[in-house]
Amino acid sequence: MSDALVTRDLGPAVEREVALDMVRRALPAAPVLIVLALLPWGVDGALSAAFAIVVVVVNFLLAAWVLAAASRISYGLLMGAALFGYLVRIALIGLAVWAVKDASWVEPVPLGLTLIVTHLGLLLWELRYVSASLAFPGLKPGATKESASR
DSSP: OOHHHHOOOOSOOHHHHHHHHHHHHHHHHHHHHHHHHHHHHHHHHHHHHHHHHHHHHHHHHHHHHHHHHHHHHOHHHHHHHHHHHHHHHHHHHHHHHHHHTTSTTOOHHHHHHHHHHHHHHHHHHHTTTBOOOTTSOSBOTTHHHHHHTO
16 A cells, blocks of 8 residues: 555644634625625525525535544545545535525525635635645744734
């Protein structure tokens, strides 16, 4: 068996660091998205947007937890967890939406738009703060201080 597949990562859990940073960045964006959904769709739109934001945040935290746990076991499991974990999390998002689709407070357009915009927006926003260096895995040095001063 290849050593690359049985080697494991015992370093810091950078997945968790990045996911928590994304959650922290979602907090100021959440009220804006909720108000934007409130204006055309009313309270039901705002509730749908809030539900979508919670689903996105849980999705990112779950992804970080799965990847961090798998990397502690082996890189082979990490690769499998990345691929199949994505498929499972997409299915969980579908189940979450399916579970509430008939609820009286659900407005499908703001729910869907918020799911898409929040996922893509947080990923693109986080690109500015993630380090592409092996010397500093996870967030760039000073990324949390830099965003706090803005």
